[in-house]
Structures are given as structure tokens and as C-alpha cells.
Amino acid sequence: MTAVTLKDVAVRAGVSIKTVSNVVRGVPQVSDATRERVTRAVRELGYRPNPSARRLRTGRSGLIALAVPDLVTPYFAELAQHVRAEAVELGLTVLIEETMGDATEELRLATGVGAALLDGVILSPLHASLDELAPVADRFPLVLLGERSYERDQVAADHVLIDNIAAAREATAHLAGLGRRRIAAIGVKAHSGATSRQRLEGFQRALHEAGLTYDPRLVPLVELFDRHNGLLAMRALMALPPDVRPDAVFCFSDLLAAGALRALYEAGLDIPGQVAVASIDGSEEALYSTPSLTSVVPDKAAIAAMAVRSLAARIRSEEPLPFEVHLAPHRLVVRESTDGVRRPLP
Template identity: 80%
Template sequence: MAAATLKDVAERAGVSIKTVSNVVRGAPRVSETTRTRVMQAVAELGYRPNPSARRLRTGRSGLIALVVPDLATPYFAELAHHVRTEAADLGFTVLIEETQGSATEELRLATGVGASLLDGVILSPLRVSPDELAAVAPEFPLVLLGERSYEGDRVVADHVLIDNVAAAREVTAHLAGLGRTRIAAVGVDRQASATSRQRLEGFQQALHEAGLTYDPRLAPHVKEFDRRNGLQAMRTLAALPVGERPDAVFCFSDLLAVGAQRALHEAGMSVPDDVALASIDGTEEALYSTPSLTSVVPDKSAIASLAVKCLTARIRAEEPLPFELHLAPYWLETRESTVGGRRELPV
């Protein structure tokens, strides 16, 4: 008996072949009624997609990979959701990998390991060097996310990012505009990652513009951008003599800020009365914390859309395309941790 085809499923479900394809790929913009009808027809006919046939027909597998440092980080989990949604709309299925910040893993996955399977890769690197990326980017469809770890006008691959220096400057200026004069930075790492360097640069620019002096004692080092390191860094700051403690803190990630909130609570210090607290990432964790966190919100939907469309164009291009930088929008959400008051959460 011949294997069922998309056309067979479409006729059984009473929909178009395109609709069946959307349902099978997991595209989000299909009504539940239609999705249920199609999946019932799939089950009745025993339909199974044939990736090998698609590969022979189009020269592509329809699979791309999203490679991030840590899927347990809310920012990357939320970003993965948006990438999957955008990719499904363009006919791609997303495989998700995490590197735990390993340069070896980043480079291995950037080269499209299993390239016979993958059509392209979206990579958020932490450790791999620009020179290594420059060597592999021309050979395989690759789009980078996050901060640039290289300087000047050099572009080693297609890259989607926000202006981290400007974002850090804006949130620090917000704290200074509240009349806070001893503003701490939690997120300076010993490895001098691009994220840390750029957010520190924006922080220092805002201090200078506000007529404030950068005090290294108010910038304790962290190892990772997580809750534990935020807790430890804030404990260090809270242990300073009363007159030397910060009256505001800019955390380089929402997770650092959540840890810092805990340390402030332990020390009996009120947010924002004693210490105004702000961060960057714009995750739901910031919205639902107590008090809710003022945070810079990168437009994750726009980042995902730019990355997937850029990768798609490179996959489908018949001639090599020049590498480009794409700036995604962001905005500052002021919440209870800096302006006080009580705000109702959206239902």
C-alpha cells in the first residue's frame, strides 16, 4: 500500500495542502479546530513526513539550529520560543542546542556539525573568537546573536543585536535621574566578556554625563550572570560601611537582579527606598518579582524575526551575500524597583 501524502491528508481533512504543511511543521497561526482535523486525518492515514524526499526535491532539509549558552536562562528560553515561531512561519523546524559557554562547542555547532542535516545555524556565542567565526561563516549559513566580541567596522558574519552600550547608558541615566549618587554595577566579570564590557561602558558613560565618579568598589566581580552571583555581589555591597553603600544598583541581567533583591531583603534594605534596582533582559521574571524590576527590554520577537529571515535569505541565496549587522529595538520598562508604588500585573 502506497504511503499517504500531503495531498491525501488535505483531501481527508478538507483543507489545502499548504494548511496540512503548516500543521505538520507546527506553524502557530492555525486554528485549533483546523489543527485537530488535520491531525486526525494524519492519524487515520498513517501519514509520516519524508525528510529525505524533501532533501532530494529542494536540496534542503528544512531544519535549522538555535545554539545558546544556557536554556535554563529565562532570556534564552523566551528567545527560543520566538525563533521557533518565526521559523515555522517560513517553513523551518528548529533544533535547539546549548553550549554551556564552551568555545569548543560553539565552534563545533557554528560549522553546522551534521551539516548534511542542518540548513543553517543561529548562534549566540560567549567564548569562540572572531577569527574562528570569520573562518567558518563563509562556508555555512550562520547568523550570530548577542554582543559583538570584535571591534571597529569588521563584520565576521551576519549579526543581530541591540545597542548594549546605549541600553546600559539609558538605564543608568534613569537611576541617576532619580537623584541616586552612589550607583553600583553588578555584572563586571573577570573574563571581560563582550556583554560585560559593553554594559560597563554604557554604565560609565552615564555616570560621567551625570557628573558622578566611577568607584570600582561598587562594581564587584561576578563569574556568571545568574541569581547566585547576584546574591553574592549584593551581599558584598551591603557589607560596606553605611555611608559607602550604594543607593542604586544596575544589574547586567535580570537574574543577577533577582539574586541582588534577595541579598537586600536579607540585609533589611528596602527596594526602592534604600536602594533602587534596575537590570537588563526584560524577562517575565522581572515582571513578576517583588517588587517588579525596572528592566531594559530587548525586542525578542524582532530579534528572532531578523535572525530567521537573515538566515533564510542566506540559505536560499544562489550567490554569496555580504555580511550585515542588524540592530533590533529595545525599550526601558520602569517598574516598582526604581519608581516605587504598586502596579497591577496584567491578567
């Protein structure tokens, strides 16, 4: 049986082959009526795109991967939505992979899961080092997300990130500006990565600028940035002597803050009257928690746009491009967990 072609679909729908290609690739600049007509023709004829033919024709498959630690964390789930939307704008299809923070899996996916299929990869690594990833970036289109500590003249791959030190500093300064004097931090790991280290540095800077002393008793260690670790850490803080117990907490993620809020609720403490809570991530969880959570909101749409466009440029360039670091904006959104002002959801 002869395979159905783009030309066959175009004839049935009464449009150009280019229009059919745009509809199949999800390019948005097509009217709803035309898209419906083409989609109906595709369904009636049983057309199936042939990625191998595209690869032979253009040298590219149009398929990229987004590899993140997990999709349970709201931040990564929301980021994935933005990456997919940006990719569609550029006529790309996104394969989403979970690495579960395993260095071996991160390195495997960074190589393109077999570069014969993927054109490039956007990777948010937790444990694979830059030394391990640099050789990959030299020979395969790769964009990194998340924090790494290195000088700009030592950039070994395209990188998109926010200024974590500044973000943590702003959140902590907000708490200090409310008159809180025993500010705790939840999110320091025993074997901390760059994200944890940078957010701790921002926290310490804000304390110093506010004339407050860093107290390691107010910085319980966590294993993961999840709700359960936030719960346990907050319970440990509440078990401290009254003269040490915190009157404010900065959590290194919204999930940690969710656990901390639960522990404060269990203890019958008023938020923010007795303990103010701020965080960083800007997930929808922060908006819908009770009370709503003051959080530093990274511009996830900008992060996705920078990452996808950087990857697309590297894929389409005939010549090697210099590696770049792209800094995405962030902002502090004040909500009920620090100012106590009840706000109806929009």
C-alpha cells in the first residue's frame, strides 16, 4: 500500500504542501478553519509523518529533548509546559525525560539518547559535573538549566539560569524588613549542590546587611527539596529552645515551604503572626496554599524561551557558536505568609 504523502493531504485539503507541513509541525500561524481542514484530511487519509524522510531531507529530525530531575516537582512541570510552547513556535517537537537526579542518566541523555534521533537536548543536571558535560557540548547541541558556579570565561556549554544569590538575598531581606530577628533557612543539604550553596550565600548576605548573626542552629539540613523534608526541618526548628526558635523562615523551594507550613499548622502557630514564611520557585502551589506563600518567582517563560532559542540556534548553525550564559529575570511576590493580608484569588 503506497504511503500517504504531504502532497496527498494538501490536495485533499485544498491547501499548499507548506501549509500542511505547518499544521503537522504545530506551527501556530495557521487559521483555525485551515487547521481543521488539514487535520480532517490527515485523519481521512491516515497520513503519518516520516521523521526519517525529514532527516534525510534537512539533516534534522525536528525533535529535541528536555531532561529534568522529575515532573512531580511543580517547578519542573510548569517549566516543561513553557518549553513545549516555545518549541512549537519554532516548529520543534519536545521529548520530555526524567533523570531522577542520577548522574549516569543525566550524561546518557545529554548525548541525545543516540544522536541519530534527537537534534539537541535541554538538560537540568543535579549531579553530572561540568567537566563531564563539557565534551558533550563540544560535539552535540546542549543547553544547561540550573545553577553552576564558574567564571564566564570558563563557560563550557550554553547555560540558562537565574541569579540565585540575589533571589535568596531579596527573600531574606524582605523577612528582615518585617522586623524578624531569628530567621531560619530550610534547604541546606549535607552534600549541597550549587543551588543550595548559592541560596545559602544569598541568605547569609541578607542577614549580614540587616545586622543579624548567622546561627547554624537555625539551618537544619535536608536530604531533598520536597514537602516531607520541609515538614521535618520545621518540626526540628520548633523543638529549639524558645529564645532560639525562629520567627521567620526562608525555604529554598516552594515544596520545602509547603512542608514547613504544614508543621506550623500542626503546632497551632499563627502565620505570619508568630512565624513568617518566604520561599523561592513561584509555582502555582505557592498561590493556592493556605496561607498563600510569599515566593521569589523566576520567569519560567523567559527561561524556556532562552533555552529553546539557544538550542535551536546551535542546531541550525553551520559553524560552532561560542557558549553563552543567559540570565533570566525573577521577582519577589509578597503574599499572606509574610504580610498577613488576605487576597482573593483572581
